[in-house]
Amino acid sequence: QVRLQQWGAGLLKPSETLSLTCAVFGGSFSENYWSWIRQPPGKGLEWIGEVNYSGSTSYKSSLKGRVSISVDTSKNQFSLRLSSVTAADTAVYYCARGRREFGGIIAMALTYYYHMDVWGKGTTVTVSS
Amino acid sequence: DIQMTQSPSTVSASVGDRVTITCRASESVISWLAWYQQKPGKAPKLLIYKASTLESGVPSRFSGSGSGTEFTLTITSLQPDDFATYYCQQYKSNYSFGQGTKLQIK
Helix, strand or coil: CCEEEEEECCEECCCCCEEEEEEEECCCCCCCEEEEEEECCCCCCEEEEEEECCCCEEECHHHCCCEEEEEECCCCEEEEEECCCCHHHCEEEEEEEEEEEEEEEECCEEEEEEEEEEECCCEEEEECC | CCCEEEECCEEEECCCCCEEEEEEECCCCCCCEEEEEECCCCCCEEEEECCCEECCCCCCCEEEEEECCEEEEEECCCCHHHCCEEEEEECCCCCEECCCEEEEEC
16 A cells, blocks of 8 residues: 655745655555645646656646756655745645556557556645745 | 646536536547546545546446547446545646536535
8 A cells, every 4th residue: 555645844935945755655666756736725736747766857847947856765755846935836735656557659669657546645835924 | 738628617416416527638638637536625536547447446436438638527326425626637748637626515
């Protein structure tokens, strides 16, 4: 049974850096991708970015330049840093596992897709002066 | 970025009803689409992936269909526990979510 446990500072001032960490218990850390998603109060879900075992990352285009996701394979953990936060970054932040699915052979290469099947419980982050 | 649009935004139904939620993608996502259920104060729960594959442990009254740009989530014989908000998500190219559909009691 895979479980994700997340933690980090819940109250930030504008211009500070948000920092959250998610620990993975159980399952394969190397086969999957690991994502961060956020949800502003009363609104929908927004994907922030992902990282894999080797440290390869992908980010939502509108957040590039402010966001960084890293991995610590020795601890089966991954982390989110979001710089220069404003009130618009106030949200519940979730970590999630992207579980690998075989997508076929495309251009002679094995292709995989990753759907989010296990989520952390969420961390509320408030940005206020 | 691929845009996902759900309809309706809100649907009212009664226990025992059948409900259908639609999700449209701005470009083809083939079948790389998931559906999630979220209750207040909780993390989303995966219901369906690859457009129509039921996640383990999810009741069979939930079903998904579609491919390309149009997808549906159907819940037959609504149960009290089903009243929640539902999101579609494409995972063909990075990830993007629909805006959500709130299923409320009539």
